[in-house]
Amino acid sequence: MELTDTEKRLLALHYVFPVPLNRLNRLYEKDPNLEKLYTYRAKELVDLLNISLAKAIQLKENLQQNIMTPYDKLYERHAITPIPFSNPYYPDKLRVLIDPPAVLYTKGDQRLLIEPIKIAIIGSRKATAYSERAMSLIVPPLVQNEIVIVSGLAKGADTIAHKSAIEFGGKTIAVLGHGLFHxxxxxxxxxxxxMAKNQLLLTEYPPYVKPERWTFPMRNRIISGLSDAVVITESADKSGTMSTVEHALDHGKDIFAVPGPITSELSAGPNKLLDEGAKPVWNGFQIVETLFSYY
Structure with a gap:
């Protein structure tokens, strides 16, 4: 994937300052092509990036130390394809976020990003066999209609979603809460x-970034942002799954919830969503009919 000189400069900045695009707005307004990236004084960076002077001094030093580093070539050696926000492969659905990723780092089939319809399937890390049975009914019709399954590669429901998509011959994207070296x-x-061979791994973090508690809630906005709708199988009332739903609701996405037994704590989340107006789902054709009515 060919990158412009401006995009290469963004890769250099993002490597040492991995923040969402909204944090770079003032910088791009002043310098749309980042031509002055290596010549700004620390005090200018304080204003342009809204950071402390100490951080600005450190950032300037880091940029200068790595001024000759060909990040695009280094990523290529590790089969990592960076997709800056200005690249044609960057999904339009992410551009409407308040804090869109400045760069997406990917491994696998980048063409999945431009597939027209994607569905997020999420749920509890402690998902039971009930989630697996539910997905055996939900996923096949989605795959038959070439809908890409998006999830977060976590234990439980995410794992079942990815594996189900692959098992039934479909395509799936995993959004990670860390860099691709971890x-x-x-x-x-x-x-x-x-998935790095035949599907797609995706993250907004440079490869060296380790998983942290705060990185996973951040990635949830990308899961919902990429998707046209969100399906919840099992979830506690308060969880990371529900935060993904909140992101989706903020952007007017359809929410489908699998009804569950009232005796199960992991059905509390979906059942509450149903009470609040989510669409009940027990077959993937229900989702297909809803989404294709929009096209």
Whole structure:
């Protein structure tokens, strides 16, 4: 993937200052092509990036130390394809976020990003066999209609969603809460490596960034942002799954919830969403009919 000189300068900045695009707005307004990136004084960076003077001094030093580093070539050696916000492969759905990723780092089939319809399937890390049975009814019709399945590669429901998409011959995208040098959780390293070949791994973090508590809530906005609708299988009332739903609701996405037994704590989240107006789902054709009515 060919990158412009401006995009290469963004890669250099993002490597040492990995923030969402809205944090760079003032910089781009002053310098749309980032031509002065290496010549700004620290005090100018304080104003342009809204950071402390100490951070600005450190940032300037880091940029100067790596001024000759060909980040695009380094990523290529590791089969990582960076997709800056200005690139044609960057999904339009992410541009409407308040804080869109400045760069997406990908491994696998980047063409999945330009597929027209994507569905997020999410749920509890403690998902039971009930989620697996539900997905056996929901995923096949989606795959038959060439809908890409999006999830977060976490244990439980995410893992079932990715594996179901692959098992039924479909395509799937995993949105990670860390850089591509750190595959997490360990139980899913085999799945991640398989997806890096034939599916797609995606993250907004440079490869060296390790998983942290705060990185996973951030990635949830990308899961919902990429998707036309969100499906919840099992979830506690308060969880990361529900935060993804909140992001989706903020952008007018359809929410589908799998009804569950009132005796199950993991059905509390979906059942509450149903009470609040989410669409009940027990078959993937219900989702297909809803989405295709929009096109």
């Amino acid at each position: 595959l997490y959780p360990k139980e899913n390293q085999g799945l991640a490596k398989e």
